[in-house]
Amino acid sequence: MTYCLGIINRFGIVMASDSRTNAGTDYISAYKKIFDLSLPGERVLVICVSGNLSITQGVMTRLKRDIRDRTEINLHTFSNMFDVAAYTGEKIREVQSKDRDWLEKDNIDYSCSFLLGGQIKGEEPQLYLIYSQGNFIQATMETPFLQLGETKYGKPILDRTVTYETSLSDLAKCALLSIDSTMKSNISVGPPINLILYRNDSLELDHTLQLRLGDPYLAKIRKLWEQSLRQAFEAMPDIEWQAEENGLEDEILID
Amino acid sequence: MTYCLGIINRFGIVMASDSRTNAGTDYISAYKKIFDLSLPGERVLVICVSGNLSITQGVMTRLKRDIRDRTEINLHTFSNMFDVAAYTGEKIREVQSKDRDWLEKDNIDYSCSFLLGGQIKGEEPQLYLIYSQGNFIQATMETPFLQLGETKYGKPILDRTVTYETSLSDLAKCALLSIDSTMKSNISVGPPINLILYRNDSLELDHTLQLRLGDPYLAKIRKLWEQSLRQAFEAMPDIEWQAEENGLEDEILID
Numbered sequence: 024m025t026y027c028l029g030i031i032n033r034f035g036i037v038m039a040s041d042s043r044t045n046a047g048t049d050y051i052s053a054y055k056k057i058f059d060l061s062l063p064g065e066r067v068l069v070i071c072v073s074g075n076l077s078i079t080q081g082v083m084t085r086l087k088r089d090i091r092d093r094t095e096i097n098l099h100t101f102s103n104m105f106d107v108a109a110y111t112g113e114k115i116r117e118v119q120s121k122d123r124d125w126l127e128k129d130n131i132d133y134s135c136s137f138l139l140g141g142q143i144k145g146e147e148p149q150l151y152l153i154y155s156q157g158n159f160i161q162a163t164m165e166t167p168f169l170q171l172g173e174t175k176y177g178k179p180i181l182d183r184t185v186t187y188e189t190s191l192s193d194l195a196k197c198a199l200l201s202i203d204s205t206m207k208s209n210i211s212v213g214p215p216i217n218l219i220l221y222r223n224d225s226l227e228l229d230h231t232l233q234l235r236l237g238d239p240y241l242a243k244i245r246k247l248w249e250q251s252l253r254q255a256f257e258a259m260p261d262i263e264w265q266a267e268e269n270g271l272e273d274e275i276l277i278d
Numbered sequence: 279m280t281y282c283l284g285i286i287n288r289f290g291i292v293m294a295s296d297s298r299t300n301a302g303t304d305y306i307s308a309y310k311k312i313f314d315l316s317l318p319g320e321r322v323l324v325i326c327v328s329g330n331l332s333i334t335q336g337v338m339t340r341l342k343r344d345i346r347d348r349t350e351i352n353l354h355t356f357s358n359m360f361d362v363a364a365y366t367g368e369k370i371r372e373v374q375s376k377d378r379d380w381l382e383k384d385n386i387d388y389s390c391s392f393l394l395g396g397q398i399k400g401e402e403p404q405l406y407l408i409y410s411q412g413n414f415i416q417a418t419m420e421t422p423f424l425q426l427g428e429t430k431y432g433k434p435i436l437d438r439t440v441t442y443e444t445s446l447s448d449l450a451k452c453a454l455l456s457i458d459s460t461m462k463s464n465i466s467v468g469p470p471i472n473l474i475l476y477r478n479d480s481l482e483l484d485h486t487l488q489l490r491l492g493d494p495y496l497a498k499i500r501k502l503w504e505q506s507l508r509q510a511f512e513a514m515p516d517i518e519w520q521a522e523e524n525g526l527e528d529e530i531l532i533d
Binding site for chain 2: 175176178179180182183184192193195196197199200204207208218220230232240243244247248249251252253254255256257258259260261262263264
């Protein structure tokens with residue numbers, strides 16, 4: 024399983040991913056799932072991937088090869104993020120057209136999804152989620168984050184802390200805690216964690232970070248977060264048990 | 279969707295459930311999903327249900343009717359909880375045998391699952407999860423909780439606060455916060471919340487509670503919990519961004 028997330032707000036973009044890949048619980052390995060395809064000073068493009076590894080690698084290789092070969096159309100030739108998202112969707116369709124039938128015959132999951140975040144000079148920063156079918160949606164002010172993969176364990180903290188006005192350093196902390204919560208509840212999501220931070224209009228990544236298993240900062244925030252949660256929990260007022268008439272009613276059948 | 283959970287430890291049992299039922303987002307209603315089939319002083323039996331409503335109602339009606347009619351074998355005749363779980367599984371199989379083919383033909387989800395918690399005089403308290411197929415598992419000291427339905431949003435708080443030594447009043451708070459987290463992230467889980475608390479060897483329910491939408495205690499703990507989470511979050515140390523060599527490596531392809 025994978026967990027990737029992207030958050031965009033008035034200050035910039037944070038994207039993060041785990042690195043665990045598995046083909047069943049008896050074959051677990053680590054692959055990077057976040058890719059920087061930026062042209063610093065001119066455009067920032069970061070992509071996170073989840074799903075079938077051969078499909079996502081196939082798409083990423085095509086996208087990178089086009090840039091390297093300076094083909095007439097590539098991720099560095101588009102003048103806006105919408106077209107970058109659409110082109111990424113086309114590459115997904117290209118790989119799916121080639122491989123899907125073969126995988127489907129053997130009941131192998133061929134789905135994949137991509138997060139694309141960044142900014143092109145003269146344009147607003149944007150964050151997209153591109154589906155396995157090549158169509159895509161964009162993050163908005165109302166819902167400033169998008170997630171891929173094992174999304175549920177890490178969503179409560181996003182719902183409660185992320186807004187359009189949250190500072191970038193808080194967004195980064197929040198992304199890390201969201202991934203950490205997911206790793207705690209699903210062992211098929213695992214380190215290293217990769218994290219990028221982009222400040223609007225800087226047109227280059229502000230920070231990139233990789234936290235490996237046992238990283239002291241990761242251990243520290245996990246411990247502190249657990250302590251804080253426990254303290255918060257202990258500070259909750261006890262339940263005010265009410266009169267029995269509010270209870271389960273007349274369910275007791277035998278007098 | 280449904281969210282039910284049961285927790286058992288050295289002090290007793292807490293069980294809780296939401297009440298929302300839906301047949302698509304345009305048909306939402308409330309049904310109680312927790313049932314008290316106890317014989318106070320002699321046995322405590324509480325059942326939570328999730329899944330296809332016609333199936334779970336069919337099973338509960340059969341179980342209750344047998345008790346009411348004092349049939350030769352019913353939930354009040356067994357001398358241990360294991361047999362109660364097995365009998366509940368048999369009733370599930372009985373209803374599934376009758377209905378499953380008809381539902382399957384129209385691609386209607388016929389699955390269901392049940393939590394069974396309680397104690398029979400002279401026996402240890404026990405908590406079971408009974409599957410759609412009629413087989414079942416038991417909660418243990420290592421994993422003292424079992425969940426049904428929309429389990430993921432509410433699991434992080436259980437993972438971090440519930441142990442075999444947690445006080446009963448803390449277990450009840452924790453169950454409530456777990457359901458509240460789930461309601462916050464999935465609108466198909468909703469109030470009223472029903473909650474029961476059983477103290478070992480008392481052989482009657484200590485507390486039953488129903489919290490309706492807008493209940494002041496529910497509003498208070500939700501607000502306090504959000505405040506505490508935000509404070510805990512703000513107290514987390516900022517990320518220590520390291521030298522760039524720990525970053526995404528040489529992913530920039532164009533110099």
